Each structure stands twice: as C-alpha cells, then as structure tokens.
Amino acid sequence: xxxxxxxxxxxxxxxxxFGHIAPFFELAKLIAQKNxxxxxxxxxxxxxxxDLIELPLPRVDxxxxxxxxxxxIPHHLIPYLKxxxxxxxxxxAKFLDFAPYWLPPISSKLGISNIFFCTFGASAIYFFLLxxxxxxxxxxxxxxxxxxxxxxxxxxxxxxxxxxxxxCTDIEGEPLKLFESIYSKPVITTGLLPPSLQFSExxxxxxxxxxxxxxxxxxxxxxxxxxxxxxVTLSDEEFTExxxxxxxxxxxxxxxxxxxxxxxxxxxxLVVNNSGKGLVWRTWAPQMxxxxxxxxxGFLTHCGWSSVLESLLVGCPxxxxxxxxxxxxxxxxxxxxxxxxxxxxxxxxxxFTGESLANALRSVMLEKTYxxxxxxxxxxxxxxEVHQKYADEFVEYIEIHRxxxxx
Numbered sequence: 001x002x003x004x005x006x007x008x009x010x011x012x013x014x015x016x017x018f019g020h021i022a023p024f025f026e027l028a029k030l031i032a033q034k035n036x037x038x039x040x041x042x043x044x045x046x047x048x049x050x051d052l053i054e055l056p057l058p059r060v061d062x063x064x065x066x067x068x069x070x071x072x073i074p075h076h077l078i079p080y081l082k083x084x085x086x087x088x089x090x091x092x093a094k095f096l097d098f099a100p101y102w103l104p105p106i107s108s109k110l111g112i113s114n115i116f117f118c119t120f121g122a123s124a125i126y127f128f129l130l131x132x133x134x135x136x137x138x139x140x141x142x143x144x145x146x147x148x149x150x151x152x153x154x155x156x157x158x159x160x161x162x163x164x165x166x167x168c169t170d171i172e173g174e175p176l177k178l179f180e181s182i183y184s185k186p187v188i189t190t191g192l193l194p195p196s197l198q199f200s201e202x203x204x205x206x207x208x209x210x211x212x213x214x215x216x217x218x219x220x221x222x223x224x225x226x227x228x229x230x231x232v233t234l235s236d237e238e239f240t241e242x243x244x245x246x247x248x249x250x251x252x253x254x255x256x257x258x259x260x261x262x263x264x265x266x267x268x269x270l271v272v273n274n275s276g277k278g279l280v281w282r283t284w285a286p287q288m289x290x291x292x293x294x295x296x297x298g299f300l301t302h303c304g305w306s307s308v309l310e311s312l313l314v315g316c317p318x319x320x321x322x323x324x325x326x327x328x329x330x331x332x333x334x335x336x337x338x339x340x341x342x343x344x345x346x347x348x349x350x351x352f353t354g355e356s357l358a359n360a361l362r363s364v365m366l367e368k369t370y371x372x373x374x375x376x377x378x379x380x381x382x383x384x385e386v387h388q389k390y391a392d393e394f395v396e397y398i399e400i401h402r403x404x405x406x407x
Contacts, residue, residue, distance in 0.1 A: 114161055120326045130182075162188060171192070211281070215296070
C-alpha cells in the first residue's frame with residue numbers, strides 16, 4: 001500500500017450478545033494488525049490504533065436501566081433490547097451485524113461501504129435465505145422490537161453490498177457454494193477467527209483461580225462443561241430434564257448458568273444430589289480456558305457458532321442441545337462431521353428428556369470416536385497460517401473496494 005494513500009477507517013457494530021461481540025472483536029484485531037484504524041480495545045501493541053466510542057442505549061420501557069447485553073436480561077426481554085438497539089440509528093451509521101437492518105440505507109446515503117459480517121456460518125445463512133424453509137412462527141412474527149428476527153437477517157443481508165462469513169472452505173466448502181448460488185452479491189470468508197489460546201497470567205482474577213482449583217481436582221477428560229450462551233433461557237421443564245440428565249450420566253460437571261425463571265429445581269439440591277460432583281457457576285466464566293483444561297471431556301452446548309468453534313479449536317467433542325433455528329442447523333452439520341452427538345427430541349412435540357440427554361452425554365464421554373474426530377478438526381481450527389491467509393485476503397478485499405474519496 002502506498003504510504004500517501006488515505007488511511008481506511010472501519011467501524012464494527014455488533015449485536016449486543018457475546019456470541020456476536022466476540023467474533024467482531026477478533027475480526028477487528030486482525031484488521032488492526034494491518035494498520036487499519038478500528039474500534040475495540042485490544043492488546044497494548046495495538047492500542048495506538050484504537051478509539052472506543054461509547055453509544056449509550058436509549059431508555060425503553062420494560063428494559064432494566066443497566067441492561068447492555070443479552071446476558072443481562074431474561075429471554076423474553078430481548079425484543080426490548082433490540083428496540084433500544086434500533087434507537088442508535090440516529091447517532092450511528094457505519095458497519096453492521098444482523099440486528100441493525102436499518103444501517104445499509106443510512107450508510108448508502110453517506111457514501112459509506114458496508115459489509116454484513118455473518119457470525120453464524122454458511123450453513124445457517126444459506127438456510128435463512130431458502131424461500132421454502134419452514135421456520136417456526138415466532139421467527140416470522142413481529143415481536144416487541146417492531147419487526148421479526150428473520151426480517152432483520154434478510155434485510156441486513158439484502159441491504160449490504162457484501163456478505164463476509166465467519167467460516168472457511170475447509171469446514172463449510174459445500175454450504176458456501178450453495179449460499180453463493182442463491183446470493184447475487186459478493187461473498188467473502190474471514191476464516192474462523194479463533195480466539196487466542198495464549199492466556200496471560202496477568203489477566204487472572206479470583207473467578208478463574210476458583211474455577212481452576214476445582215478443575216484441577218478432577219480426573220482427566222471426566223468433566224462435562226455445560227453452557228447455553230447468553231440468550232437461552234430454560235423453562236422449568238427444560239431445566240429439570242437437563243439437571244436429571246446430568247445427574248443420571250454420573251459425570252462431574254461445571255455448569256455456567258445465567259439467571260433463570262425457574263422455581264421447581266433448587267441449584268443447591270442439584271449439587272447435593274449429585275454427591276458433590278457438580279459446580280454451578282452463576283456469573284461470567286472464561287469459556288475458552290475451561291474448554292482447554294485437561295479435565296474437560298465434553299461440552300453440553302446450545303450450538304451457537306462461536307461456542308462450537310471454541311470447543312473444536314481445543315478438540316473438545318460436543319453434546320448438542322440446540323434451542324433456536326440457526327443452532328439446529330449447526331447441530332445437524334456437526335453431527336454429520338461426527339464431532340458430537342445431538343440430544344434426541346420427540347418428533348411429536350420437540351421436547352427432550354433427562355434420559356435422552358444422559359444417553360448423549362455417555363456416548364460423547366465414553367466413545368473415543370467423537371473425541372478423535374474433534375481433535376482431528378482442531379488441526380484445521382488451530383492452523384494459524386490458514387486463518388491468517390483468510391484474514392489477509394479479507395483485508396485486501398476491503399482495501400481494493402474502499403469507497404472513492406470525495407473532494
């Protein structure tokens with residue numbers, strides 16, 4: 001790049017859920033390493049390139065005053081968070097995730113190029129765009145935010161000039177081809193943007209010290225790590241069946257559990273009944289560090305794309321219990337890859353039982369096939385050279401297609 005060329009500024013604008021914020025953060029770090037000005041706060045060597053811009057959310061009735069992300073609220077309040085998020089369209093117009101469907105027209109008026117950064121993989125976005133897909137009614141219906149979630153995805157995808165997908169051809173070669181066949185605009189891949197496995201001791205805190213102390217006491221490969229992301233809220237029935245399934249499996253567990261509207265099962269009873277084998281963690285936990293610990297033998301997950309990628313980066317097999325539409329697509333795709341087992345649900349009402357969960361847990365924890373396949377896939381996920389190549393190509397693309405400088 002010629003030294004006299006105008007510096008390219010990029011603003012990233014993710015939806016307020018950690019499964020979206022984290023990959024945007026990783027993408028921003030890669031762009032920053034190319035000396036392009038960008039948003040999030042990162043390591044010291046990149047801090048001269050950082051401007052953190054605070055955009056306070058507007059007040060919305062029924063939304064708690066300090067709510068800033070999906071993990072701060074129960075699931076039924078998420079539409080109100082989206083309504084507050086939509087209120088940012090006046091002070092902001094730059095880069096986009098799926099939720100700000102209103103950004104493409106604004107950026108177009110300002111002469112700003114925009115890219116839809118798809119954080120949930122080629123399989124899922126292809127599934128979204130299929131016109132004959134039979135989605136559950138709740139995804140078509142207008143919610144309290146004023147529009148449906150499916151409307152947000154489709155409007156953002158169709159309004160963007162380019163779609164960048166967090167994937168690579170080694171993992172999703174065929175789904176990428178299928179998506180490109182029905183999408184009339186350029187499609188580029190960013191690679192998987194795996195988070196760093198280099199953990200600094202300086203970043204340790206009391207939480208991690210407590211978690212590590214417990215994990216170190218467990219046998220190698222014996223622990224089930226349980227986490228369902230920041231947006232899944234379990235019903236009483238689901239909570240009960242999961243608790244029973246974990247207990248029936250007989251394995252020690254580490255369960256990161258966000259606030260639940262549950263009343264039938266007390267957490268202390270669950271721990272006591274499981275003979276002290278389990279630990280329920282009620283605040284944020286360093287997921288990558290936990291998954292990378294030698295005592296963890298399987299991950300009971302909702303199949304959010306970020307969680308799946310983190311697990312396979314360290315070769316940890318999956319017990320898959322999806323709850324939302326893209327998660328079901330990911331679960332089916334990963335089941336075909338034989339890196340885990342999907343918990344069986346009733347074909348009649350879609351419910352699962354503690355017994356079906358226990359069976360899936362035992363399969364993943366006891367059968368070597370799934371761990372072997374997960375560890376084999378980790379060779380792709382952890383290949384720095386491959387993902388750096390994707391990052392370089394992505395940065396090259398946005399440099400070549402930068403908007404023209406107006407006089």
